[in-house]
Amino acid sequence: MSKDYLAEEVQAMPDKWNYAPHVLSLESSIIREILKISSKPGVISFAGGYPGPEMFPVEEMKQAAMEVIDEFKSNALQYSLSMGITPLRDTVAERESKLGFPTKLENIIITSGSQQGIDLCARAFLDPGDYIITEYPTYVGALQAFNFYQAPYASVEMDQDGMLVDQVEDAIKKHNPKFIYTVSNFQNPTGITMSEERRHALVELASNYNIPIVDDNPYGELRYAGKPVPSLKAIGGDIVISLGTFSKILAPGLRIAWMNASEKVMPIFERVKQCGDLHTSTFTQYMIYAFLRAGKLEGQIQKLIKGYGQKRNLMLAEMEKNFPSELTWTRPEGGLFIWVEMPKHVSGSKMLPKAIEEKVVYVYGAPFYPDGRWDNTMRLNFSHAGPETIVEGIKRLGKVIKDSL
């Protein structure tokens, strides 16, 4: 076809289109912006929440992909149900049951990453102005999803045992929130795990007011130290909507996650999922099903626990050596992140350009607070970089911090 069709009268001005005002105020994910910088050669990144690439079971995933085509043929390439493919939902339900809460097929909907699970909760509950209770700080991707729906936050402070649950009842009375969002295990960004006592208290409170708890739980199985704590789902049952994912325990690029919730909620999640993307990739669902069926996931998780546990220990040791004594940081028993607090006059965001000059990047902490308040903080990821890189990166970062004090 010729390229001369373009009508002469066309004078589109996309910059003047009539966008929804609340969309214009959305910010691009600071993490994703920093990640663009991280891909430059020589830059050491502690910024993303990326799994270590050396940990991916590459050959096994190739095997799974081949098996899927050989066994399910055209079905693996066809449209499938909005709830997800049945064999994967069944397998996930079985695993969830083993992990502490009896779960059936009907309780599981497959989502396109946990980010979509967060979005589906927002879709199901939020009108503009509806409050959400969150930890303070909390996962920035969740804030981004919720911001789209113009949600204000009732932020609840944390200590080393997680959310201060005695602040929650006041927040409920004052704001009538639609749900309570928590990352109860090895929280993003702080690495803190909610204590068993707090979990019971939170569940009791939520049940009294019949307000759902959304437990975003990507790291729960990645514990390197300390004693396991029962999941909020195991304690709270139907009051909890639990978000699980294969992104951290297997491979994020397949974009397969799930929600575990009361079957009474499922018709609503199914509908809002249909609005958003009809259904999640049939092919990658089957790939993960094939991998699980072969019994390979538990070994993979053990491998991750060993590898990430060593990286965590290494990073903590190097921080001890290289960071000035004015700083404090968490010592997470699992997950992917360490949270650093610097003296109040030090700005994590203003320090970043200096760090980039020294070829090391991190995520500064302000975006994890809905009010952006505590800029003297930063989040460090220890799962992605290799050991030598961790040593070199923490050395560089220590220097940058010392120069900024």
Added chain:
Amino acid sequence: MSKDYLAEEVQAMPDKWNYAPHVLSLESSIIREILKISSKPGVISFAGGYPGPEMFPVEEMKQAAMEVIDEFKSNALQYSLSMGITPLRDTVAERESKLGFPTKLENIIITSGSQQGIDLCARAFLDPGDYIITEYPTYVGALQAFNFYQAPYASVEMDQDGMLVDQVEDAIKKHNPKFIYTVSNFQNPTGITMSEERRHALVELASNYNIPIVDDNPYGELRYAGKPVPSLKAIGGDIVISLGTFSKILAPGLRIAWMNASEKVMPIFERVKQCGDLHTSTFTQYMIYAFLRAGKLEGQIQKLIKGYGQKRNLMLAEMEKNFPSELTWTRPEGGLFIWVEMPKHVSGSKMLPKAIEEKVVYVYGAPFYPDGRWDNTMRLNFSHAGPETIVEGIKRLGKVIKDSL
């Protein structure tokens, strides 16, 4: 872990949770409900928009999956950019350019199916009460996506040349719509293609008012008869946001589609995409990239044109033989659907249970109209069933219709 954690005090009542009121009024996709029936043994389905399973390049996709792992290794399993992986965006841009409109990498964002493209347009533009101009009837999945955002519709009637563009200006003046949504090629559900003259008129009008046209174009390359018409994008350039997909020309189960739009719009789409699912599956993006790079797509499309063209001819011929003369239907030059109008007193929805008894299903037409008005219509898909099944199914359906007249 023991299963005795469940706190005794828990009394969740998910049916009484405080959902967003507008979500409770959403209906599940009628098509997806009918598809659940279609999967019963012996039932012949003309309901979905499913590709013919015999058409999938199964072995080539297996080859692509293996290549992807061998070549891109852990990168194929890792997180990737919200805009999509660069080699796929590049390849799509090149194809779009060949198809009539010069397109660069910066104009392409990869989406999780075109349904997500529709949703991203809604996210970018709509506040509750904002109007959209659509054809009447129009694609039910788009209505479902827009309904979530509480969009009212300025519906524009169609004739055999598509949307009656002279009604559009009035609708613009009256409703100040956020965008014009059209399926310009082999429309879903009617199979009608907008004429070149109408396209120019629509582009001129949209440009005068600077209102974007969202051209949902999944079938544009599947033409079996008649003369090609330049795409709205080729005619309109930046005033058009064009949605393309690999679902109909390759495999829907991979959930890979794209938007082609002015680079000025992209920061907004990137942000709302991040809110929704961070990014689309890295692995299936690479799979499609590998398939395209091997030059296999054009042959695949030729195969589809031949196969679907024959099915279309067969279904039209069988309808001629088996359907009563009181009915009229479209003779689409491409796409996947034939649209049937029955006498006004015949209800497509009331007839469906009788059809199910005779083990044949279709989608009745009412849900394609925002006001659900014209229930004497139905949409028949000819891409999915095999030839013998088409013959038998149309015979069964003819009988059901005759009994209902």
